[in-house]
Amino acid sequence: MSFDERKKTRVTLLDVARHANVSRATASLVLRKSPLVGSETRSRVEQAMRDLGYVYNIGAARLRVERSQIIGAIVPNLTNPFFAELLSGIEEVIGETGKVVILANSGDRVERQATLLQRMREHGVDGVILCPAARTAPALSEEIADWGMPVVQVLRHISFNIDYVGADYAAGMRQAVDYLASLGHEKIAFAAHGSVQSAYQERVDGFRDAMLSKALDPGILIHFPTQLGEIASATHLLFDQATRPTAVICFNHLVALGLAAGLHDCGLTIGRDLSLIGFDDVADEEAIRPKLTSVSTGPVTIGEMAARLLLERITNPHLPPRRVVNETTLNIRQSCGRPM
Template sequence: MASRAKATIFDIAREAGVSKSTVSLVLQGSGLIRPETAVKVRKAIEDVGYVYNRGAANLRKAHSNVIGMVINDLTNPFFAELAVGMERVFQSAGIVPFIANTAENPVRQEEVLKSLMEQGVAGLIVSPARGTTPGAFRRLEIAGLPIAFAMRRLPESRIPVIAPDNHRGAYLATAHLVGKGHRRLAFFGGSSDLVVYHERLGGFREACETLGIDARDALIIEGETNRKGGMACLETSLAMAEPPTAALCFNDAVAFGVMLALRKRGLEPGPDFAVVGFDDVVEAEHYMPPLTSVAVDSAGLGERAAHVMIKMIQSRTTRAEDHIGAVNLVVRESCGPDRRTQKRPAPTGAAT
């Protein structure tokens, strides 16, 4: 069941009784072709079962319409949403977007980048893998390829970034905790090899300072960025002489872990220990209790990143302004009632 020889524009030309050039022009939707001719050619295209050879076209044109999206972890819906948002706008702009996953592995990332380059991409949007070295994109930059970072940035890089306002999100969440009457707070999970960690921790710290929380009462406990990490952080903190009463978590997974660990100890997330997450993944809303979290519009950031990339390609530049996306604290029930008044406020819906 071998494939029949593929039809080329030459076959179309013969079928339609015109020259190759005319066919090519029709394919490109040029206005130079007489309508009857175009119709005739289009019919021939159908008849011979033609499929456009983009490789051949790109070879001649020297710039392709495919762009690469390099994602650190596709199995994480947070990043999958980002990819899907980007894909949506590229698709409708007639650009072919290819998604590649690096599984948070810089070596894989290197390979993926190489593949994409060989494929002749016109641009690259990447959410860099953890542990990416600052020089990893040097060669691509020198080659003049438009690159943008999405969601994550690299320290000391001049590549444009599209990311959420992590600092502000952490600030808002921390302020919410303080507003609830908490005076001894913790920041749970994450580690300093992630730029995002510094951003979120920075917001936490600034809120503590601004709102008069003593630095000794702002505990920072690093840990894995998953449920296990959250559980460990909680245990560590409760073993202290003066445990915190509330925690801002690096992300929702950590927050889920904290709530799990609380339950295991017979403590009620909310009334007994307040917890706030970050990212507002879908499960946050359906957890028990529903998790207060900082919502980040992944898909929206993806769309924005795609637009930035399209503009970079069109204006033949590798520079663009950073875009910091708005964030939004979604208040649910994981922070319990107000501790100062000790009165339960009227139940409120999610503040979307």
């Protein structure tokens, strides 16, 4: 059968019904597994579907029923393995329910994010999981409420009126600082990175608070370039400070990777000349030598939780907004030692 012939012979539910000698209504009931239809009839209809090669048309069904079976996911960066793991968690639990996820990359840009949200509304998504771009106006939450669109924020948040799933970044910083302090470190730097948003702020504030509570100076805060390739060659920034740090806590795994390389290039031995703690604990941390001690935030789990929360929100839109803050754990490996 040629492509064109096929077009006009698309088989519909009515065709199936006729083939099975039932009404279209009955065929529809079979499709949706209603108990109203007898087993003999049911199997006759199912056989007809197979015979004719029937394909359910979700789009047509959606027109009648308020459910598209499509979920949107918007992340600021697809290339970052951290977000890839997040997505994998999301796709896993959404996929299990038979729904489908539309993926989009905002590039951390607000205008593009607006376009994507609009596009998703046009596709009638049942809800979206959004990692808001940096500098997203908090007013977006009111728009979202006006639209009546179920949304959960992941990793970053712009409003308390919308569900949120993230990690306890501040606690993670405390674990890192406490551990380094227990080894005797007092001059601890924070190696920041990327755009300023809630997760950034919580990490920076968490670092400062943790340092202050140990009566240490939280003043060594350095911002590293965005591109992984440039981080290594910016390592010297660590040593251009008024006080030279004996340990560094990294904003995320990209910075950790970059600095691990950069320190090697400087001829320094990690864990001896300088202690290094990573953040996020993506798969790589195990593969670097020395193995990186790192604060784990569990991106896959966060993705799964966000997906579950969204599904609940969809079935029950009137729930009060919830916040799920995942615990962090410090995985102690080989990149920290006592200060020299």
